[in-house]
């Protein structure tokens with residue numbers, strides 16, 4: 001029998017209006033097992049364009065954090081007793097776990113689902129930190145985690161462009177901006193891309209197909225792609241970031257916020 005928190009239907013109206021039937025844990029696990037290796041690579045990026053309350057996203061986070069926990073257990077075996085002072089895990093766990101979190105993306109058309117998805121990811125992130133590192137995460141780390149979730153789990157319409165959205169005020173797919181997070185040591189690199197410029201087949205570029213260009217927030221059109229020609233004479237369209245931020249220490253991401261771009 002399904003647990004209460006596994007309720008798959010919140011209301012009949014939501015099913016009729018938005019096709020909202022949430023996936024149960026057993027099915028989530030079975031589907032994620034189809035790409036098991038990827039779910040266990042901490043930097044592997046996942047986007048769920050109708051994420052609901054985050055049933056898939058939370059299991060992806062769970063799997064990635066388990067990998068980091070296992071890595072720490074291996075490291076622990078190699079350390080001398082004197083090196084295993086309280087807190088030794090934090091400098092390893094913190095940036096790795098943030099990369100795991102920052103590689104998880106979602107869009108949904110319902111605000112309360114987005115709020116629920118962000119809240120359960122954050123709660124799970126904090127509880128895992130306490131369990132694995134052994135004490136509560138500091139405020140700056142929680143703020144970075146919240147900031148990442150605000151950038152990655154977005155309210156929007158993943159099917160329709162702005163002129164066709166069915167809920168007034170919601171972002172159409174041509175207005176959605178996603179952040180790519182990368183890491184060099186303890187510094188994070190952040191670049192923003194238009195959702196409609198990103199190839200969704202896991203590659204970095206679209207081959208042989210000129211992507212559509214649209215106005216973004218009424219701004220003059222900027223090229224969304226760089227065109228490269230490969231040795232067979234095919235054009236490769238590589239998405240260009242709309243914004244880039246300087247390398248920033250992972251604990252300062254939320255404080256620096258938006259005013260940190262070149």
Ligand SMILES: C[S@@+](CC[C@H](N)C(=O)[O-])C[C@H]1O[C@@H](n2cnc3c(N)ncnc32)[C@H](O)[C@@H]1O
Nearest residue numbers: 018020021022023050051052055108109157158
């Ligand atoms: C069948 S539910 C699946 C939810 C979640 N993926 C899961 O498996 O638990 C479909 C979800 O799509 C969302 N949705 C419907 N139309 C959408 C759209 N145009 N853009 C983004 N999300 C949409 C609904 O709000 C709902 O959360």
